[in-house]
Amino acid sequence: MSNSIIVVIFSLLMLPGLFFAFIPMLPSLGYMISLVLVYSLFFNSQNFLSGRELLVLAIVALVAFLTDYLSGALGAYFSGASKKSIVAGVAGLAIGLILFPPLGGFFGLFLAVFASEFYLNRDRQRALKAATGSVIGTTIGVAINIAIGLSFVVLFTLFALS
Incomplete structure (x- = not known):
């Protein structure tokens, strides 16, 4: 089987990773980088991907990971949330995602930050703002992750075919 066909197959296999990017905390780029590793280990016998290209893809995946996990916390921080509320929000996001997938993470995040801020400050407006x-x-982080995911697929395809 030619490398071009294999690259197209792996690029298509990355598409579910783009859908994972719509849901916070799902390993969208983790899934995609694992496909790159499988490609590199089993189908890269003629070095279609160099070490430098693998490093670029790994850095892109790391940026997506950090964006995914920090975007909601940064949004809360810049809206005046306390550190305790930010931690509660991360926990709420995870619990909401587990209990009510796929959008439960957003509700869990909102409720946890609101409840924590209200408990700590007894100020409904401040809690609502945070x-x-x-x-x-988190929504901005999702949009960024979708763009990063698209970039990842394009980079992989260009690197593997060049």
């Missing part, structure tokens, strides 16, 4: 900021941050 919770809204966390969801906005």
Whole structure:
């Protein structure tokens, strides 16, 4: 089987990773980088991907990982949430995602930040601002991860075919 066909197959296998990017905390780029590793280990006998290209793809995946896990926290932080509320928000996002996939993470994040801020400060407006900021941050992070995921697929395809 030619390398071009294998690259097209692996590029198509990466498409579910793009859908994973729509849901916070799902390993969208982790899935994609694992496909690159499988390709590199089993189908890269003629060195279609160099070490430098693998490093670039790994860095892109790391940026996506950091974006995924920090975007909601940064949104909450810039909206005035306390560190305790940010930690509660991350826990709420994970619990919401587990209990009510795929969008439960957003609700869990919002409720956890709101409840924590309200408990700590007894100020409904401040709690609402922090919770809204966390969801906005997470939504921006999802959009960034989708763009990063598309870039990843394009880079992999270009690297593997060049």
